[in-house]
Amino acid sequence: MRPRSRIALRIFTFNALLVFLPVAAFSLLGSYERGLVDSLERALAQQARLTSAWLGQEAEAAGGRSGPRLDARLADKVLDSIGARRTARFRVVDSSGLLLADSSDAGAAADAPSPSGREPLLYRLFSEPARLWRRLLPPPAPSLASADFYASAGPRLLGDEVREALAGRYGAATRVSSGGQVSVTLYSAVPILAGGRVLGAVLVSQSTYRILRDLYAIRLDIAKVFLLSLAAAGALSLLLALTIVGPLKKLGEAAQAALGGAAAPGTGEAASAFPESRRTDEIGDLQRSLRSLVLRLDERARQTESFAADAAHEFRNPLAAIRSAAELAELAAEAGDRSRFHKAIIEDVERLRSIIEGLRRLSLVEAQGGRGAEGAVRAMVDAEAAARAACERERERLAREGKALDFSVEAKGRPSLLTDPAALDVILDNLVGNAASFAAGSVRVTVEAVEGARDKGQGREGAQARLVAVVVEDDGPGIPAEHLARVFDRFFTWRPGEARGCHTGLGLSLALALARSEGGDIEAGNASAPPGARFVLRLPQAPRD
Numbered sequence: 001m002r003p004r005s006r007i008a009l010r011i012f013t014f015n016a017l018l019v020f021l022p023v024a025a026f027s028l029l030g031s032y033e034r035g036l037v038d039s040l041e042r043a044l045a046q047q048a049r050l051t052s053a054w055l056g057q058e059a060e061a062a063g064g065r066s067g068p069r070l071d072a073r074l075a076d077k078v079l080d081s082i083g084a085r086r087t088a089r090f091r092v093v094d095s096s097g098l099l100l101a102d103s104s105d106a107g108a109a110a111d112a113p114s115p116s117g118r119e120p121l122l123y124r125l126f127s128e129p130a131r132l133w134r135r136l137l138p139p140p141a142p143s144l145a146s147a148d149f150y151a152s153a154g155p156r157l158l159g160d161e162v163r164e165a166l167a168g169r170y171g172a173a174t175r176v177s178s179g180g181q182v183s184v185t186l187y188s189a190v191p192i193l194a195g196g197r198v199l200g201a202v203l204v205s206q207s208t209y210r211i212l213r214d215l216y217a218i219r220l221d222i223a224k225v226f227l228l229s230l231a232a233a234g235a236l237s238l239l240l241a242l243t244i245v246g247p248l249k250k251l252g253e254a255a256q257a258a259l260g261g262a263a264a265p266g267t268g269e270a271a272s273a274f275p276e277s278r279r280t281d282e283i284g285d286l287q288r289s290l291r292s293l294v295l296r297l298d299e300r301a302r303q304t305e306s307f308a309a310d311a312a313h314e315f316r317n318p319l320a321a322i323r324s325a326a327e328l329a330e331l332a333a334e335a336g337d338r339s340r341f342h343k344a345i346i347e348d349v350e351r352l353r354s355i356i357e358g359l360r361r362l363s364l365v366e367a368q369g370g371r372g373a374e375g376a377v378r379a380m381v382d383a384e385a386a387a388r389a390a391c392e393r394e395r396e397r398l399a400r401e402g403k404a405l406d407f408s409v410e411a412k413g414r415p416s417l418l419t420d421p422a423a424l425d426v427i428l429d430n431l432v433g434n435a436a437s438f439a440a441g442s443v444r445v446t447v448e449a450v451e452g453a454r455d456k457g458q459g460r461e462g463a464q465a466r467l468v469a470v471v472v473e474d475d476g477p478g479i480p481a482e483h484l485a486r487v488f489d490r491f492f493t494w495r496p497g498e499a500r501g502c503h504t505g506l507g508l509s510l511a512l513a514l515a516r517s518e519g520g521d522i523e524a525g526n527a528s529a530p531p532g533a534r535f536v537l538r539l540p541q542a543p544r545d
Helices: 006-066 074-085 121-135 161-165 209-259 280-333 333-365 383-400 421-438 507-517
Strands: 089-094 099-102 172-181 179-195 197-207 381-382 404-414 415-418 440-456 463-474 523-529 532-540
Touching: 006 074, 006 089, 006 172, 006 179, 006 209, 074 089, 074 099, 089 381, 121 383, 121 523, 161 172, 161 179, 161 197, 209 280, 333 421, 333 507, 381 383, 381 421, 381 507, 381 532, 383 421, 383 440, 404 415, 415 421, 415 440, 415 532, 421 463, 421 532
Parallel strands: 404 440
Antiparallel strands: 089 099, 089 197, 172 179, 179 197, 381 415, 440 463, 463 532, 523 532
């Protein structure tokens, strides 16, 4: 089963990884502890050397001519002089290992850990894994019942480090002790030299309990930081889930509702699933983009439905006429009547063919979304030459039908276009052909360079676009005011006193779609003098060298 929110899980996982920074600090405490123990051992050795040198000088002074002498009184005097300034336990032994003086009262370990109270629950919670680890992997030496190795050794101290010191060498030992917490006690033994011989040894010892006590406080603080970090990570994850995952989930549900048919396409209701967002972040941008996409798809759906309805309406009449003519031709007794009906069928079939071809070309252009024909190659085209070619093609077509009109082309300058030549030919053929079908005697075409609207992205005042205007006028009846807004609609045609014939009402729609795909436009109107229809094609002018 797929988790309800994979992004929320990833957010929490990422934030939880940050929490492990305090965990890393726990592992560093081990290295920190080892460094403290090494420093403590060096300090003990230094204290032992200083005390040994002091006792050697005192022994030489006390012995006089009889030679250096080390006894319990002298050892007590030196240790008493050190007094409370000591942090370790000092013991002085003679050459046989007999204890002469001890800085701890009654031989108790000065640095032994005091009985500890009840550990906090938080510390027990975080220390239990370490305790389990110690139980599975015990320390290298067994723990002692007391914090001091020499607690039950009697009057003579003969540990390995003391033997080394009595032999004239530096001796050191590290022994595990227990008392509340597992700790170690460090022992440093230095020989007391006087008169070229070893009079005894100074044994300095100190438990690492104080270090462990400080580390205990540090570990407890880190545990608190860990819990606070975990709580902060959870709160941050919840905040991110509410501000990111929640809105994204709503957008997904809205998209599913739109895809699932919650709103009928083409009705404009689908956009209601994506209301206007006031958010200024990426989620707000995404919601606005989805809304724009849905609106555009909804508009395209309305256009498709309208296109299908118009096409069905246009197909209905020719098909009905064909069926009626076919039935009448079957019932007609005279050959002339059958021939007339067959001719009508052929004309209606031709009209259907024209409609289908016009729809095909128009749908291809509209499918490009105003980006021009896919794969079209743009070239430099002389606007005047293209207009004259369109007029010549229309003149030849009319000649084949036994008709004649006066075509005139006037150019102001030699403007050029950077466009698709095939698209330009279709546009001009439709404009000139439409004018010729209404003209009483003449069609006039004017080509000139004009200034378009200012481009707001070009400086403070803006730069004007350079356009080429191709004006096609006829001397026909003109366009009634009530039809000016409809002349570019698909299948709309108005021809007073004339049967519709093969006029599909798609020519001007196709011309406008092609013009817009080439970055231009077409404007319909009426000429003032002489009267007639007036169409103005505007296309971008080719850049000058």
